[in-house]
Amino acid sequence: MPTITREHEREIVEHARAAEPYECCGILTGNDDAASHLHRITNTSNNPNLYLMDPQQQLNVMMESRKHGRQVLAFYHSHPHGPPYPSATDVRMAQQSGWLGEDIYYVLVSLADPDKPEIRAFNIMDDGTVIEKPLTIQATSTS
Numbered sequence: 001m002p003t004i005t006r007e008h009e010r011e012i013v014e015h016a017r018a019a020e021p022y023e024c025c026g027i028l029t030g031n032d033d034a035a036s037h038l039h040r041i042t043n044t045s046n047n048p049n050l051y052l053m054d055p056q057q058q059l060n061v062m063m064e065s066r067k068h069g070r071q072v073l074a075f076y077h078s079h080p081h082g083p084p085y086p087s088a089t090d091v092r093m094a095q096q097s098g099w100l101g102e103d104i105y106y107v108l109v110s111l112a113d114p115d116k117p118e119i120r121a122f123n124i125m126d127d128g129t130v131i132e133k134p135l136t137i138q139a140t141s142t143s
Contacts, residue, residue: 001033001133001134001135001136002028002033002035002073002074002105002107002121002133002135002136003033003034003035003135003136003137003138004028004035004038004107004135004136004137004138005035005137005138005139005140006137006138006139006140007140008028008035008038008137009119009137011038011040012024012026012038012076012078012107012109012119013109013111013117013119015040015078016078016080016109016111016117017111019043019078019080020080020111021048021080021081022043022045022048022051022080023043023045023048023049023050023051023077023078023079023080024040024043024051024076024077024078025041025043025051025052025053025075025076025077025078026038026039026040026041026075026076026077027039027041027053027058027061027062027072027074027075027076028072028073028074028075028076028105028107029061029065029070029071029072029073030070030071030073031069031070031071033073034073034138035073035074036070037065037070039057039061041053041054041057041058041061042054042057043077048080049087049089050089051077053075072104073104073105074104074105074106074107074121075099075104075105075106075107076106076107076108076109077090077106077107077108077109078108078109078110078111079108079109079110079111079112080110080111080112081111081112082110082112083110083112083118084108084109084110084118084119084120085108085120085122085130086106086108086122086124086130090106090108090124091124091128091130092128094106094124095124095126095128100123100124100125100126101123101125101126102123104123104124105121105122105123105133106121106122106123106124107119107120107121107122107135108120108121108122119135119137120132120135121133121134121135
């Protein structure tokens with residue numbers, strides 16, 4: 001089950017609000033399903049309903065994480081006006097990327113209710129099945 005800190009939660013919501021009306025995106029890294037680092041990634045899409053991670057920034061995060069013994073645990077992005085659930089486009093893009101299964105999470109934040117942002121986590125399977133996972137939010141990181 002994925003775990004983030006209150007600080008990560010705050011940063012994801014802040015990132016989503018700053019990116020509005022576009023989607024924000026980023027990567028959570030750590031070990032044993034517990035995120036220890038949050039990496040904001042530039043969304044290179046000009047479409048407000050789509051995110052495309054800057055490939056060089058994404059590669060840099062992956063290389064840095066490997067160097068420091070951390071794993072890519074989750075990709076996060078926002079749905080500024082929709083529910084915090086993977087869209088058909090999100091599922092298709094996950095399938096095309098190959099980042100699928102129980103070892104990678106997709107964390108979505110919705111700003112549909114600006115006073116109560118909602119964050120949820122999912123696995124996207126090879127066949128496109130979306131499985132919601134309980135997201136644990138801790139006061140501080142364990143790593």
